[in-house]
Amino acid sequence: MSDVYIVGVDMIKFGRFPEKTVPQLGAKAALMALDDAGLKIQDMQALYCGNLGQANAMVGQRILQEIGQTGISVVNCANACATGATAFREAWMSIKAGVFDCVLAVGVEQMGRGLLGGGGGGSGISKEGLLGSGTMPAVFAEAGMEHARNHGTTFEQFAKVSVKNHHHSTMNPKAMYQIETPLETVMNSEMISYPNTKLMCSVNVDGSAAAVLVSEKKAKELGMGRAVKVLASVLTSDPYTDRDLTMPDVNAVTRLAAKQAYEMAGVGPEDINLVELHDCFATAEILHYENLGLCKDGEAGRMIDDGDVALGGRIPVNVSGGLLSKGHPLGATGIANIYEVSTHLRGEADKRQVEGAKIGMTHVIGLGSACAIHILEKVA
């Protein structure tokens, strides 16, 4: 099986673009990724498109209607917040399988504002605020409080995640926000679901990201100069655990994926130079330091206290600003993460560059649940 390389990757600046259509947003990132690769849509043999909000509306084909209807194979993917990463992985698999040499993956989302989840549905009466809360801030607060019960993690430690990621985003011109948020600002912002305040919730934004993936043969033909090698691509679903059907277990699904990804890549957590992980809420990020093996169980609080996960620390996490400040357009997030890590491996991340980055990891969670992990390596 051929190794797979990323030869073009980019994202639009995340923001709010109500005047644009979903295909228009996706088309923009697709063209940027093609330009980055120095290729044309005519060079693409297939398109793998990730979008959640219009999952039944042929977004991939409509993107081609914007940038070139070449008649290629199009697959539309939906996998909650793992949607973009799933589209990327489908593209990766098509090359691994030897079916194609050169394909495009696009993730795109247009979001409304406000709370996600817990909207009810079904017959009878609304269960929200009657049988607890199904809103995402509450669900991830409960997961964070599970960590607090097991390891004594504090509200302040969870809040520090948000301080860190907002700080990182001041160096990322493509992030939704570039605003420093000191600890007291984070802790004193509106409490949404304890311990998550408003500034500890990811930002609903519109966005798109895209990547061009090629086989080794094609990469050599194009030149390896800025190529990034995909060392591992893994997708898991939630394995049975005792409470998973009542409180989605984002830990087990991530641990399973991490184990497989390290095995596939032939590397360990100690080899990873930067991580973009799924900080949909500040509470979630803490869990994943341990789930991804960046530290031992029970050490996540210390990791954030000691600055190990900040830019310049032992293992910088979410130097893009993360979902908390860069923003979280659901279907785009999984490819935007890959853009971020690739940019560091190429040495092109400017002020937020993780010096000497050779190997990086991306991680997303789709609640319900899916976990996708990619491990990427610098080539030249």
Add this chain to the structure above:
Amino acid sequence: MSESAQSQGPLPVVSWLKGAGSDDPYLEGHKCGSCEAVYLGERSTCAKCGTRDQLKPTRLSNSGKLYTYSIVYRSFPGIEVPYISAIVDLDGGGTIKGNLINVEPDPEKIKFDMPIEVVFDDALGRKDKEGNSYISYFFQPAA
């Protein structure tokens, strides 16, 4: 409200709340005869071990322990806040989610593993489009 809706009595908030109109409501789980995993609601195949047709109804306990929680301050329009969204492990198996009542919504007052009892009451006055009332379950600190 129609006559028929009134005569129907309160409906269960979830399918696995049994005896809604009686003086002995309870929560029902389905337990796998092979691996003893407990589910809420009926199913034919065990998600833990894959065994088929061995899931039998079982009456869940009305006592348990608080596993985790969040205090919800922002919800959808019309929903009274703050309230405590709680995950409770029931004695003898089964994990359920619900509102923890009769405790101040203050992290200082909420203790992990605090003993909980399951109580049944009207579903906060909520009615469906046909005007039916519902009976729900709630958690409160065990006496």
